[in-house]
Amino acid sequence: MALAPPTADSLATAHPDFPLLLAALRHATGFSLLLVVCNSVGLRERVLDFLEKEIDRPLLRIDLRDVLRAPDRGEAIDDLVATATAQAPPEAVLSVTGLEAGLSSDEDERSRRFLQELNMRRGGLQRLQRPLLLWLPEYAMKQLARGAPDLHDWYSGAYSFIVREDHLLLQYHPLDWSQGAPFNLTVEEKHQHLETLRSLLHTAQEAGDMLRQTLILRDMSKLERSLLEWDAALEYGRAALDLFESLKDERGMAVMHGEIAGILSMLGEWEKALLHQKTALSLLESMGNLHGVALSKSNLAVLLANTGESDVALHILEHEVLPVLLRLGDKRNVAGVYSNVADVLLFADRVDEALQILLEHVIPVFEDIQDARSLAVAQGQVAYILYRLHRLDEAMVFLRERQRLIENLGDNDLLAATLWQQALIELQQGNTEAAALIIEIAYAMALEIGRLDAVAVIGKTRGRLLADAGKGDEAREVLLRSLEAFRTLGKTEQAAEVEREIFALNATQ
Amino acid sequence: MTTYPAGTVNDAYLACNPDQALPPDDPRYVDLYPGRSEKNMSSVIAWEIKVSGDVEHMRKLVTGHRGSGKTTELLRLKKALENDNFFVVYVDVEKMLDLGDISYLDVLLAISTALGEALDKAGIALDAKLLLNIEEWFAGKILTRVEDKRGTATASAGAEAGASLPLLAKIFGRATAEIKSASSQRLEIRRNLDRDLSQFLLYLREFTTSAGLHLKNKGKANLVLMIDGLEKAVYKENKDGISNFHELFIHHAEQLKTPECHIIYTVPLSLVYKAQLGDAWPGEYYFIPMVKVDRPEGRQLLLQAVEKRVAVDAVFESRDTVEDFITLSGGALRDLLRLIRMACGPHERIEKVDGSAAIKNFLRQEERLIKEEDKERLVQVAKNRSVPNAAEYEELLHNRLIHEYQNDHRWADVHPAVKRLLGLELEPPLKTV
Numbered sequence: 058m059a060l061a062p063p064t065a066d067s068l069a070t071a072h073p074d075f076p077l078l079l080a081a082l083r084h085a086t087g088f089s090l091l092l093v094v095c096n097s098v099g100l101r102e103r104v105l106d107f108l109e110k111e112i113d114r115p116l117l118r119i120d121l122r123d124v125l126r127a128p129d130r131g132e133a134i135d136d137l138v139a140t141a142t143a144q145a146p147p148e149a150v151l152s153v154t155g156l157e158a159g160l161s162s163d164e165d166e167r168s169r170r171f172l173q174e175l176n177m178r179r180g181g182l183q184r185l186q187r188p189l190l191l192w193l194p195e196y197a198m199k200q201l202a203r204g205a206p207d208l209h210d211w212y213s214g215a216y217s218f219i220v221r222e223d224h225l226l227l228q229y230h231p232l233d234w235s236q237g238a239p240f241n242l243t244v245e246e247k248h249q250h251l252e253t254l255r256s257l258l259h260t261a262q263e264a265g266d267m268l269r270q271t272l273i274l275r276d277m278s279k280l281e282r283s284l285l286e287w288d289a290a291l292e293y294g295r296a297a298l299d300l301f302e303s304l305k306d307e308r309g310m311a312v313m314h315g316e317i318a319g320i321l322s323m324l325g326e327w328e329k330a331l332l333h334q335k336t337a338l339s340l341l342e343s344m345g346n347l348h349g350v351a352l353s354k355s356n357l358a359v360l361l362a363n364t365g366e367s368d369v370a371l372h373i374l375e376h377e378v379l380p381v382l383l384r385l386g387d388k389r390n391v392a393g394v395y396s397n398v399a400d401v402l403l404f405a406d407r408v409d410e411a412l413q414i415l416l417e418h419v420i421p422v423f424e425d426i427q428d429a430r431s432l433a434v435a436q437g438q439v440a441y442i443l444y445r446l447h448r449l450d451e452a453m454v455f456l457r458e459r460q461r462l463i464e465n466l467g468d469n470d471l472l473a474a475t476l477w478q479q480a481l482i483e484l485q486q487g488n489t490e491a492a493a494l495i496i497e498i499a500y501a502m503a504l505e506i507g508r509l510d511a512v513a514v515i516g517k518t519r520g521r522l523l524a525d526a527g528k529g530d531e532a533r534e535v536l537l538r539s540l541e542a543f544r545t546l547g548k549t550e551q552a553a554e555v556e557r558e559i560f561a562l563n564a565t566q
Numbered sequence: 567m568t569t570y571p572a573g574t575v576n577d578a579y580l581a582c583n584p585d586q587a588l589p590p591d592d593p594r595y596v597d598l599y600p601g602r603s604e605k606n607m608s609s610v611i612a613w614e615i616k617v618s619g620d621v622e623h624m625r626k627l628v629t630g631h632r633g634s635g636k637t638t639e640l641l642r643l644k645k646a647l648e649n650d651n652f653f654v655v656y657v658d659v660e661k662m663l664d665l666g667d668i669s670y671l672d673v674l675l676a677i678s679t680a681l682g683e684a685l686d687k688a689g690i691a692l693d694a695k696l697l698l699n700i701e702e703w704f705a706g707k708i709l710t711r712v713e714d715k716r717g718t719a720t721a722s723a724g725a726e727a728g729a730s731l732p733l734l735a736k737i738f739g740r741a742t743a744e745i746k747s748a749s750s751q752r753l754e755i756r757r758n759l760d761r762d763l764s765q766f767l768l769y770l771r772e773f774t775t776s777a778g779l780h781l782k783n784k785g786k787a788n789l790v791l792m793i794d795g796l797e798k799a800v801y802k803e804n805k806d807g808i809s810n811f812h813e814l815f816i817h818h819a820e821q822l823k824t825p826e827c828h829i830i831y832t833v834p835l836s837l838v839y840k841a842q843l844g845d846a847w848p849g850e851y852y853f854i855p856m857v858k859v860d861r862p863e864g865r866q867l868l869l870q871a872v873e874k875r876v877a878v879d880a881v882f883e884s885r886d887t888v889e890d891f892i893t894l895s896g897g898a899l900r901d902l903l904r905l906i907r908m909a910c911g912p913h914e915r916i917e918k919v920d921g922s923a924a925i926k927n928f929l930r931q932e933e934r935l936i937k938e939e940d941k942e943r944l945v946q947v948a949k950n951r952s953v954p955n956a957a958e959y960e961e962l963l964h965n966r967l968i969h970e971y972q973n974d975h976r977w978a979d980v981h982p983a984v985k986r987l988l989g990l991e992l993e994p995p996l997k998t999v
Contacts, residue, residue, distance in 0.1 A: 077923055080912040084579035089907075092931065159689055173800050180660060183585060195934075202934040206965050209634050211585035213907045215931040276969065409938070415617040 068107050068561055074216040075104060078190075081214045082112050082150055085188040090211045094190055094198045101192055102525065103561045104218055105152055115149040117142060122155030123488060125171075134174055135181025144187060152190040157197040158487055172204030174561040179208040194485060195219075196447035251280050271300035275313065282320055288318050309338040311349065316357060323510075327364045334360055349540055351381040355394045357401045358401060367405040373445045374398045389431070392422035396435055403442070412442045433462040440478055450480050456482070470511075473502035484518075500535070513542035517555050523564050532562060570594055571877040574994055579910040581875035582903040587637035590645035596871040596900065598635070601857040601864035603972045608643035611852065615790060615828050616650060624828045627815075627847055629797065629835050630854030631966055633900030636832055639854065640792055643830075651787040652828075655684045666800045668810070670760045670818035672745050677741045677791060682735030685777055689733075690784060692776045697734050699770050704737055707765070710757045736981045767824050773824040789827035797834040801964070811837050819846035835970070836960035855972040857897035859982075868892050871899055876906065880915075887921035894925060896969045896982045902930070904978040932983040935965050941988060944968070948980040948990050951966060 069075045081091055095101045109116045124130050132140065142151060159171035182189060192200060202209045214318040231517045254277050261269040276468045278293035294317045302310035321330035334357045341349040374394055382391045395418040401413035415438055423432035436459040443452035456479050463471045474497035483492035500519045503511035516539030519550035523532035536559050543552035570593050581594070588595050599606040602829050630636050644654045662676040685692065735767065744751040753766070759766050778789045788837040802810045808817075811834055815822070819917055822831065837843055838851055858864040872878060872888055882888055887909065895902035908924035910918045936944070940962060946954075953959050962968045970978045980990065 074927070077908070077920075077927070080575075080910060081579070081907070084910050085574045086580060087583075089583075090585065170666070176798075176800070177660065177665045195672070199934040200929065203937075203961075203965060207632065208968070213904060215582060215908070215927045216931060217927070422677065427842045508715070 064362065068103065068564065071153055072100075072104070072218050074218065075466065077108070078216045079108060079111055079216070079387075082108060082114075084147075085150075085213070087186045087188075088183045089188040089213045090191070090208070091214045091216065092180075092193070092198065092201075092209075092212045092251060093216045093218065094195050095192055097235050100521075100561070101154065103564075107564075108150075112150065115146055117149045117151050119151060119153045120167070121153060122158040125155060125158040127385045133178050133181065134171075135178040135185070138182060139185060139191075142187070147187075149401045150188045150190065151185070152192065152526065154192045154202075156191060157194055158202050158559075160197045168200060174432060176200065176205035176207050177206075179211065182208075183208075183211070196485075212558055228329070247280050247284055251277060255279070267300055267304060271297050271306075271309065273303065274300065275309075275316070278313075278316060278320075282316075282323075287320055287324055290318065294320060302533075306408070307340050307344055308346075308349075311337045311344075311353070314340065314354060318356065319422045322360055322363065327360060329361050331357070331364070347381055348385055348387065351378045351385075351394075352390060354378045355397050359397050362404045367401055370401045371398065371405075374401065375494040388422055389426055389428060392419045392435075393431065395419045395422075396438065399438055399442075408442055408445055412439065412446075415439050415442070428460050429465065430471075433459045433475075436462070437471075437474065438477065444478065444482060444485075447485070453479065453482050469502050470506050470508065471513070473506065473511055476502070477511075477518070484522075489522065489525065493519075493526065496522060509542045509545060513539045513548070513551065513555075516542065517551070517558070520555075521558060529562060533559060536562065570875055570877060571873060573877045573880045575881055575910050575916060577912065578881045578909055578916070580875045582751075582872075582906040582910075584633070584900045584904040584907065587635075590642045590897075594871070594874045595638070595642075595841070596867060596874055598768070598857050598864075598867050600863070601867035601897070602855045603858065604853070607639045607647050607852050607854060609825065610645055611830065611861055612646040612650065615647065615652070615709050615788075617826070618903060619925055622927055623826060625823050625847065625849035626828075626849075627833045627838075627853055628830060628841075629833050629838055629852070630632055631835060631856060631898065632803075633966070634854045634856065635798075635899065637794060637853060637886070639962065640794055640830070640832075644790075644792060650710075652790050653684075653781045653786045653788070654792060655687070656792045656794065657791060659875040660798055660974075661762075662742055662746060664752075665795070665798055667752075668796075668814070669756055669801050670821050671756050672764070673793065673796065673814070673822065674824065675742050675745065675755075675759070675853060676739060676846060678770060678773065679735060679792065681737050681774065681777060681789075681791070681825075682731060683977045684885055685780075686732045686735050690780050692773070692780055694732060696772055697731060699892050700773065701734055701737065703762075703769065704741075704764060707762050709737070709741060728810040738919075740848075742851075763821075767821060770824050771787050771826050774827050784968070791827055793829065793831065794833045797832045797897045799834075801834075801960070816843060816846045821915065850930065853972070853976070855976070856969045857899070858971050859892055859897045861973075862898060865892050867890075868897070868899065868902060872906065880964055883915045883917045887916060887918060890921060890925065894928070894978070894982050894986075897967065898966065901928075901983075929983055932981065933987050935967055936984060936987065939991070944980050944984060944988060945990065947978055948985060948988075949980055951977045951980045 062380070078091065078093070081089070085091075093101075095104070102533075105116065105118060111388040116279045119138060121134075123136060124137060129418040130137070138151065138153060142149070145151075156175075159395050160168045179399075179448060221393050254273050258270060258273045258277070274297035278290050278297060281287075281290035281293060294313060298310060298313040299316065301313055314333045318330040318333035318337065321327075321333065338350065338353045339356060341353050347441040354373050356539065358378070361367075361373070373446065374397060379391060380393060395414050398416045399419065402408075402414070415435055419435045420432065420439065423429075436455045440452040440455040440459065440463055443449070456475055460472065460475050463475055480492040480496040480499060481487075483495065494517045496515060500512075500515045503515050516535045520532045520536035520539060523529075523535060536555055540552055540555040540559065543549075543555060569577075570581055572578040575902065592787075596607055611624070611626055611628075614626075618624050628636060640656070644656055657676060659668075659673065659676060659681040661678065698795050741755050744755055750908050769825055774789065775790075796814070797811075799810060799814075804810075804813070813839060815831070815833055817865070833851065835853075838853065843851070857868055859868065869878075869888065869892065872892075876882075878885060878888055879980070888906075891902055891905040893910075894905065905924050905928055906916075908927055909920040911917075911920035911923065913920060940958075943958060944967060947959075947962075953963065953968055953970070959968070963970070967981055967984050968978050969981055970976055980988070985991070
């Protein structure tokens with residue numbers, strides 16, 4: 058793969074605030090409070106490395122994480138910084154990290170006291186008479202802005218270095234692909250089944266048994282889909298569809314159009330996916346299959362939400378799908394559709410409503426009907442929302458419960474996703490070591506299961522963590538694999554992000 | 567040594583410091599009061615103190631938004647009064663006390679400490695007998711630990727020779743430091759002061775009276791105390807829902823008026839909505855409103871404030887960038903200076919692209935202050951141009967999501983940056999030139 062040569066400019070290209078921060082540090086003398094939001098330790102360290110190279114003055118890195126975690130640290134925050142700074146030359150820039158260790162995500166009494174301290178001891182920080190970079194994750198920066206308003210009001214610059222993560226988390230949504238047994242198998246088992254089916258297909262072709270050929274092709278498509286082998290899945294799927302059409306099996310045709318729509322949506326080909334889903338819908342309508350129509354409309358709504366039509370999607374779900382399923386008394390699918398409603402609301406950034414729906418209409422139903430797998434999926438959605446709301450401790454509670462359910466089910470695929478979510482939370486809370494450990498297991502599972510999207514998404518995080526730990530070669534290998542996976546999946550934006558990570562990694566080595 | 571106005575981007579960065587109150591003679595100062603539609607605070611209060619003579623001791627409250635220039639104005643007032651021969655003691659409460667947990671007793675003790683130190687520094691000797699009495703009382707009833715009392719015997723011996731002021735200041739200082747450090751002694755000192763409150767208030771009255779008299783003997787016009795920073799105390803409510811500010815400035819207003827001299831306190835903006843404040847502190851508080859950026863005069867003055875710091879045509883590629891900054895500042899000089907700093911990018915001059923980047927980053931930071939549940943309240947404030955007298959709005963004022971202005975009456979509006987973020991309509995931009 059051709060990578061751009063390592064240059065300092067790659068960071069500036071990826072992060073437009075970099076030259077602004079660099080300029081501020083070149084200009085600043087005396088006290089100057091520079092607030093930096095960053096959600097990646099690796100990115101932060103790379104930014105600091107570049108700053109150190111580019112500014113003609115020393116840069117002192119002060120990590121207060123451990124000392125702020127201690128129950129009784131004795132020294133006030135400004136004294137801690139002053140002590141750490143004592144030996145530094147007067148022109149040195151101070152970079153302070155780890156403040157979030159004093160700020161828990163649920164804004165408890167300890168956080169409140171720490172914010173008060175920051176606010177009141179700001180004079181001590183000012184008296185150091187040096188440019189001061191405060192690095193914080195987004196949730197902690199919000200707390201600082203609101204809870205230490207006098208310190209915040211002194212800021213001379215605000216910068217942001219963000220590696221986008223949230224949309225990746227959403228993408229890892231098990232509901233889309235949970236409707237079939239193949240997904241629960243190991244890669245080896247899936248390949249074994251494929252081999253058997255190929256052999257059976259050959260036999261069926263020889264026997265001229267069209268129906269069996271069709272059903273075998275349908276199953277092969279599902280298996281290939283579970284392996285994220287999209288081309289093969291499409292090829293088998295289309296072959297099955299052709300045969301269903303020859304057989305004039307409308308129900309089979311509707312199912313295959315729905316399957317193909319699902320595959321195309323995973324490839325980001327929303328328009329084509331919509332066409333197939335609409336065909337499936339019209340077939341079901343013509344058959345007068347009310348239940349099938351409702352479920353097909355539900356899938357259609359999710360596709361529409363993905364193409365930016367959240368309002369239309371919500372209207373369909375609320376007015377055309379839910380009333381039918383409620384009337385039919387299909388409790389399980391009502392809950393499933395509510396779960397889709399939550400997803401559509403998330404697309405529209407209506408996070409609180411999505412959370413309320415999951416807690417009121419989805420989780421209690423799955424608990425009631427003892428559908429452990431669907432419950433685990435819904436718990437993952439709730440955890441994701443809580444993660445977005447920075448209610449990290451609560452999110453972790455859901456994920457632990459989810460993990461317990463999944464371990465009982467023996468579903469390694471869902472387990473990988475759960476572990477990955479847990480690792481993200483550990484990262485947000487600054488527990489890098491724990492995160493690295495968990496993500497290593499999740500990544501190994503993703504490889505074993507053969508989910509390309511998991512290899513891409515989890516690999517991206519794992520690569521960054523390896524880079525942070527100074528394991529450059531290993532990091533590069535994982536990131537390149539992630540890049541390749543994103544490209545194969547047609548996720549160009551995410552691929553570009555990983556590519557930037559690799560550039561930056563190369564540049565600092 | 568920086569010279570103003572700055573001619574380069576680098577010097578412009580240094581000239582526009584948002585965390586710095588200007589010293590009284592700083593060349594960057596611009597009288598923004600015409601743009602605020604308010605009289606100049608330092609001139610008004612200085613005049614009131616001067617004309618009050620010895621008939622009345624002025625007790626004034628000063629309020630305004632964070633960064634509205636209260637400290638700059640107080641330092642100018644101090645200078646003006648000193649020029650008129652007043653002895654002014656400026657008390658930075660933030661440096662002396664724990665603003666997370668403050669009582670009126672702490673404030674009075676801090677005043678005693680600061681006054682003792684200032685008198686000592688100026689070489690003013692007070693009545694030896696009074697000092698001896700205060701020392702004995704303080705050592706005997708208030709300080710209970712042996713190490714805190716250390717030195718008082720020497721002080722007593724020295725008092726006969728009229729040399730005990732430095733030691734008294736030291737003892738007061740020790741108690742103030744105990745209170746600030748939140749040691750176990752804090753509660754005990756407060757409890758002792760409270761138990762012997764009448765004695766404490768009487769001594770404080772005598773101490774300030776004696777100081778005033780000795781200062782006059784030395785040719786000074788009078789004693790003025792400025793207590794700055796109290797408005798920065800952390801907002802708290804007790805179990806009855808009464809805020810600590812209410813407790814301090816309304817319940818204990820009489821105690822805060824104990825010092826027998828002119829005295830000025832800064833108070834939080836939210837407190838002036840309380841009807842009881844007027845009862846406790848008759849006479850008007852002094853409010854420093856924001857500069858009105860929807861009026862040519864206000865914009866012109868803010869531009870002047872920029873031009874005192876920065877040679878606009880040399881540093882900015884386009885004056886439009888400054889105009890945009892003025893609009894977005896909502897009349898808060900601190901925000902205007904911050905925007906300029908944030909625009910000091912990598913180029914030779916501040917280009918339009920630097921201005922846009924600064925605005926983008928400024929808006930992003932402002933967004934972090936807005937809570938979901940406050941959005942509708944902010945929309946209502948923008949619509950009605952006033953702030954309801956309700957607790958939920960105190961934090962919005964405190965965090966400067968709402969600005970207050972003055973015409974013939976006070977009115978309010980949502981910070982322009984917040985308006986932009988909420989998709990509310992901004993007034994059509996005016997040009998200053």
